[in-house]
Amino acid sequence: MTYFILEVEDLWKSFGGLTAVSGYQLKLPPDSVYGLIGPNGAGKTTIFNLISGIIKPTRGKIIFKGKDITFWRPDQVVALGLTRTFQNLRLFSSLTVEMNLKIASHLHARCNFWSSLFSFPSFFREEREIKKRVDYILEVFDLVPYREEVSSNLPYGLQRKLDIARALMTKPQLVLLDEPSAGMNTQEAEDLAELIRRIKEEFQLTLIIVEHRMSLVMGLAEVVQVIDYGSVIAMGSPEEVQNDPQVIEAYLGTGDVVA
Amino acid sequence: MRKINKFPELWFLVGGLILLVGVFLADHLLNRYLVHILILMGIYSITTVSLNLTNGYTGLFSLGHAAFMAIGAYTSTLLAFPIALREAYELPLLPSFLGGPEYSWPFFPALVAGGLLASIAALLIGAPVLRLRGHYLSVASLGFMVIVTTFAKTLRGITRGSMGINAIPSYTNIYWTYLWLFISVYVVWRIVNSRFGRAMLAIREDETAAQALGIYPMKYKLLSFAVGAFFAGVAGGLYAHFTKAIRPFEFSFFLTFQIVTMLIIGGMGTTSGPIVGAASLIALRYALKPVEEGLQIYGLIELIYATLLIVIMLWKPEGIMGKRHSRMS
Numbered sequence: 125m126t127y128f129i130l131e132v133e134d135l136w137k138s139f140g141g142l143t144a145v146s147g148y149q150l151k152l153p154p155d156s157v158y159g160l161i162g163p164n165g166a167g168k169t170t171i172f173n174l175i176s177g178i179i180k181p182t183r184g185k186i187i188f189k190g191k192d193i194t195f196w197r198p199d200q201v202v203a204l205g206l207t208r209t210f211q212n213l214r215l216f217s218s219l220t221v222e223m224n225l226k227i228a229s230h231l232h233a234r235c236n237f238w239s240s241l242f243s244f245p246s247f248f249r250e251e252r253e254i255k256k257r258v259d260y261i262l263e264v265f266d267l268v269p270y271r272e273e274v275s276s277n278l279p280y281g282l283q284r285k286l287d288i289a290r291a292l293m294t295k296p297q298l299v300l301l302d303e304p305s306a307g308m309n310t311q312e313a314e315d316l317a318e319l320i321r322r323i324k325e326e327f328q329l330t331l332i333i334v335e336h337r338m339s340l341v342m343g344l345a346e347v348v349q350v351i352d353y354g355s356v357i358a359m360g361s362p363e364e365v366q367n368d369p370q371v372i373e374a375y376l377g378t379g380d381v382v383a
Numbered sequence: 384m385r386k387i388n389k390f391p392e393l394w395f396l397v398g399g400l401i402l403l404v405g406v407f408l409a410d411h412l413l414n415r416y417l418v419h420i421l422i423l424m425g426i427y428s429i430t431t432v433s434l435n436l437t438n439g440y441t442g443l444f445s446l447g448h449a450a451f452m453a454i455g456a457y458t459s460t461l462l463a464f465p466i467a468l469r470e471a472y473e474l475p476l477l478p479s480f481l482g483g484p485e486y487s488w489p490f491f492p493a494l495v496a497g498g499l500l501a502s503i504a505a506l507l508i509g510a511p512v513l514r515l516r517g518h519y520l521s522v523a524s525l526g527f528m529v530i531v532t533t534f535a536k537t538l539r540g541i542t543r544g545s546m547g548i549n550a551i552p553s554y555t556n557i558y559w560t561y562l563w564l565f566i567s568v569y570v571v572w573r574i575v576n577s578r579f580g581r582a583m584l585a586i587r588e589d590e591t592a593a594q595a596l597g598i599y600p601m602k603y604k605l606l607s608f609a610v611g612a613f614f615a616g617v618a619g620g621l622y623a624h625f626t627k628a629i630r631p632f633e634f635s636f637f638l639t640f641q642i643v644t645m646l647i648i649g650g651m652g653t654t655s656g657p658i659v660g661a662a663s664l665i666a667l668r669y670a671l672k673p674v675e676e677g678l679q680i681y682g683l684i685e686l687i688y689a690t691l692l693i694v695i696m697l698w699k700p701e702g703i704m705g706k707r708h709s710r711m712s
Contacts, residue, residue: 176595178591178594178595197594197599198591198594198595199594199595199596199597199598199599202595202596202597203597207595207596207597208595210591210592210595214589214591214592214595215588215589215592216584216585216588216589216592217588217589218588219584219588223581223584226581227581227582227584227585227593227596227598228596228597229578230578230581230582230585230596230597230598231596231597233578235577235578237579237606240573240574240577240578240579241570241573241574241577242573243392243573247577290596291596293596294596294597
């Protein structure tokens, strides 16, 4: 039997009368990059919110690393190694770049309250380790010159990068990237694709990417799922998906012109 | 600069020694009136420093701080009240688990007990109330304050109701006050510079993102609420043993308003802001007192406090000590 790092079975979510996700399925092999595409309002972000535990499903099951995480809190899900970024950038905006990263080291800090209060040697040892990890992440993401900069002062592209960098501070195995190239120009998006490729190798990540920019998804993803009305309407390699008539219909509408 | 940043603990120790010398000199050189003002500044500083942890760093805009002060004030007073005077002032003797009728507590442990009880109250009230955000939390914490003052009014057998408690021994002096101020500043500073404080900052900035990065918000909200309440309780105890009389209505919205005003004017979420705010507003109060009496416009001081608050909110919302972040986008 093949091992899947993440299995989603028959996932449903309705908000009042509106069904946002209807029977979504996923079997994600480790070390892979999956793309999630679909028209606006198809339910992609809702699927991410469900998997990361921010909202709870109406029905269905989410299994990560063999554990049923369906009703776990987000912080518990992250602790198991599944983290995400946000489409609408939820940086800690009045804090510095360094602080944003330091905060995200929280999970791996073990120092208890009293040794922090009286600054025992264990406290300093741990703070030094955190700083080392921050230095390393800043290096990987080319953010070293911006260490002391308040994060909301960064140009938009760098804020996106910081968001991914921050997620990696939690030492995840699976990262959900929610529209990582939103608001970037073509050049920035190309650099981002390169960066994602690099960090995937460097940190041995499994990735799911929600993206509107086709070139980015097609270049990165091994398998693409097309979502419409909350369920998978097509799945396959980028080339297969692009030529699927159902996909074309979902994006462009049918050939029948209603005059 | 680098060197100082490297050993801030050492500088805290040096600062503590300088403070001790300063307090000693003040106690011996200044007249009683000025020492009185300094003590009041110290007590208010403790309350603003503790309020800063919840309101400034964790972003929980609580308006119930006076309630924690009330709990600390009543607890420490009841524990430390002299046995001989208890009957005359219709105060109960201590039950056996608190030392029995023959016993009254020394000042320091009585203050700590007041702080701890305030912390416990914070945990009990925090569990439901801290689920609320923004204005809802503020209003709910205000409700908590009403509950506490109502208890203080109606539990006549213990608190003597709205008559209040008089003839409280004046244990509070400038040394106790500034010792506790030093402790509160140290504790808040340590928390803010550890992963606990970072979690609190994260919650202030964006709770959802904080949780998505592995921080369980409730735990750190409760921690900040309980630590804040502890020092508010201690400050309440100091206040009771300073003014020598407490009445339920003193710990009402007006007191909360004063503390919040001091914090906002000084600068929320800064280290020195709360002390600067508390000290300058108390100084202003005593400077204006002769003016108020001379002109016979009573309430002038409150009017000026309120005006100052509006002015600060409009032109320097980050407070006197706050740094403004220039936002490009």
